[in-house]
Amino acid sequence: MSQLPTIRSRKLEIEYNIPISKTKKFWDGLREGKIYGTRCKKCSKLYFPPVADCGECYSSEMDWVELSGEGELITFTHIVVRPTSFLNEQPYTIAIAELREGVKALAWLTGVKRKDIKIGMKVKLAPKITGDGRVTYEFKPL
Numbered sequence: 850m851s852q853l854p855t856i857r858s859r860k861l862e863i864e865y866n867i868p869i870s871k872t873k874k875f876w877d878g879l880r881e882g883k884i885y886g887t888r889c890k891k892c893s894k895l896y897f898p899p900v901a902d903c904g905e906c907y908s909s910e911m912d913w914v915e916l917s918g919e920g921e922l923i924t925f926t927h928i929v930v931r932p933t934s935f936l937n938e939q940p941y942t943i944a945i946a947e948l949r950e951g952v953k954a955l956a957w958l959t960g961v962k963r964k965d966i967k968i969g970m971k972v973k974l975a976p977k978i979t980g981d982g983r984v985t986y987e988f989k990p991l
């Protein structure tokens with residue numbers, strides 16, 4: 850008698866609780882029009898969005914680094930079927946770009962027509978304050 854393999858899947862949820870004090874500079878920076886990442890003091894790995902602890906060497910010694918926000922588009926996707934939390938939004942484009950500083954960033958891409966979006970195009974990460982007062986960031990063509 851053959852036995853079918855049992856496939857078990859378990860949802861793995863990892864929650865990051867980063868104290869607000871450790872990310873405050875990032876949010877304040879956005880409000881001032883600046884993009885900050887963090888760089889590990891021990892192994893120099895750069896992070897965006899900033900993290901409080903290095904995933905490479907587990908050090909918690911991080912430096913704030915202001916990033917240019919400028920980069921090149923690596924990939925993008927148009928989201929037409931939106932998750933419920935974004936139903937009020939128009940279809941949007943999510944993009945990943947590699948910033949000049951060598952770190953990849955994920956954000957919405959706005960300010961460019963869909964047909965004009967090209968892999969390799971220059972983009973800039975720009976802080977944005979939403980209608981309801983939240984701070985976020987998005988890519989704009991450069």
Ligand SMILES: [Zn+2]
Nearest residue numbers: 889892903906
């Ligand atoms: Zn490190």
